[in-house]
Amino acid sequence: MLLDRKSLWPQLRRWEEQAAGRDGPFRLRFGTLFVADADAARDVLVDPAGDYLSQSGFFRLGRESLSQAVRSEASRELLRVLARHDLASSFDLDSALGEVSDGRGRLRHQRWGVELVRRYFAPVIAHRRHTEINALVDAYVTSSVVTDDIVGHVLRRSHRTVPAVRAGLAEQLGRLPLRESGAQDLVDVVLGLPGELSTADRAQLLQRLVLSTVGFTGVTLEWVVMLGIRHGYDTPAVGQEQVHQLVKEALRLYPTAWRLIRVAAADHDLAGCRVREGEHVLIGTHAIHRSAAVWDEPLDFRPSRWEQPTDDQRRSYLPFGKGEGMCPANGFAVKALEHLGHLILHGHRGHVRLRTRKPHVRTLLAPPAGWTRLTPAAAPDR
Numbered sequence: 001m002l003l004d005r006k007s008l009w010p011q012l013r014r015w016e017e018q019a020a021g022r023d024g025p026f027r028l029r030f031g032t033l034f035v036a037d038a039d040a041a042r043d044v045l046v047d048p049a050g051d052y053l054s055q056s057g058f059f060r061l062g063r064e065s066l067s068q069a070v071r072s073e074a075s076r077e078l079l080r081v082l083a084r085h086d087l088a089s090s091f092d093l094d095s096a097l098g099e100v101s102d103g104r105g106r107l108r109h110q111r112w113g114v115e116l117v118r119r120y121f122a123p124v125i126a127h128r129r130h131t132e133i134n135a136l137v138d139a140y141v142t143s144s145v146v147t148d149d150i151v152g153h154v155l156r157r158s159h160r161t162v163p164a165v166r167a168g169l170a171e172q173l174g175r176l177p178l179r180e181s182g183a184q185d186l187v188d189v190v191l192g193l194p195g196e197l198s199t200a201d202r203a204q205l206l207q208r209l210v211l212s213t214v215g216f217t218g219v220t221l222e223w224v225v226m227l228g229i230r231h232g233y234d235t236p237a238v239g240q241e242q243v244h245q246l247v248k249e250a251l252r253l254y255p256t257a258w259r260l261i262r263v264a265a266a267d268h269d270l271a272g273c274r275v276r277e278g279e280h281v282l283i284g285t286h287a288i289h290r291s292a293a294v295w296d297e298p299l300d301f302r303p304s305r306w307e308q309p310t311d312d313q314r315r316s317y318l319p320f321g322k323g324e325g326m327c328p329a330n331g332f333a334v335k336a337l338e339h340l341g342h343l344i345l346h347g348h349r350g351h352v353r354l355r356t357r358k359p360h361v362r363t364l365l366a367p368p369a370g371w372t373r374l375t376p377a378a379a380p381d382r
């Protein structure tokens, strides 16, 4: 059911329809509680009563999350690393686009965004001198992030190359000294994490950080560019503010992180529904973002709705989660998307060809299969 190779998009649409007809959380066929209401989602994510296990999608080893203290320190360190780099000035878009296009100059969906963002974030992920680590990160991005998390060809297990990549990263990390003068990249961040962590543990954490950094941002970039082209934003006249609204609206209608999962730590009530200890709760960000009770014409792609969002809309907007597990890099990710989105749309005319109209949903909610072609705008306008 949930684990076959197909896109989960029809399933998501069914859940959205079910949610529209209900007043509160409801159980899915396989028992998980589905939450499609912003207030209930906040109760779970912010969790003032401590009813849920403290979980992290990325700061974890296997299923075991790192302690909240370590996660907070790691998030702070991550933000310090991000602040050290001026990615906007060091990035060469044209050569990156050339490298990620196929032999016929096309950008293939469910792949190109991740490969481009991998290049954009290269100085953040690992310094250029870490040649081996960079080669392993590249292998991980193409084999596992694209294949497992976006396209989803593999059932349950990660791609067969993942253990070898992890072992290689562990070996490389084991050779590096801990930097005394503060972290410069994600390699330093994982090396500096406190606690009894083996190099294999640190390698696993590095992989998850690469997935969060590159996977989510890359897929969102594909949405921004594809929707931007379809709605006429691929013009030298496009402004930063328009791209800002475009990014916000892309993340509303197609939230890359389409669901957040938590496990109940104790029996309790949630929005009138009894939740049992150990039960899984799935917060359907996509359903919250498409609720007709909150958004006018929710299925319409309308960036102008962000000119004056209501309080209710602000509260119901959760593309980066909420509470202690919220994405620490949310502001940074939006800035990167605005920068890249503007660079691409301002400097090119685009053409999109889709093989299907339906988004592709696995771990991430990605654009439909197909491709985008970019043609540089006339020289004086660039």
Ligand code: HEM
Binding pocket: 055, 056, 057, 058, 059, 071, 072, 075, 078, 082, 209, 212, 213, 214, 216, 217, 220, 256, 257, 260, 261, 319, 320, 321, 322, 324, 325, 326, 327, 328, 329, 330, 332, 333, 334
């Ligand atoms: C559009 C891009 C992005 C989206 C949509 C996104 C989304 C999310 C979401 C929804 C969560 C919370 C998961 C949960 O509560 O279960 C999260 C957590 C996280 N994100 Fe992001 N993210 C993005 C970009 C980034 C980037 C660029 C980085 C790093 C530079 C990053 C690093 C992290 C980390 C480390 C966590 C775990 C925090 C913790 O558990 O304490 N993310 N992200």
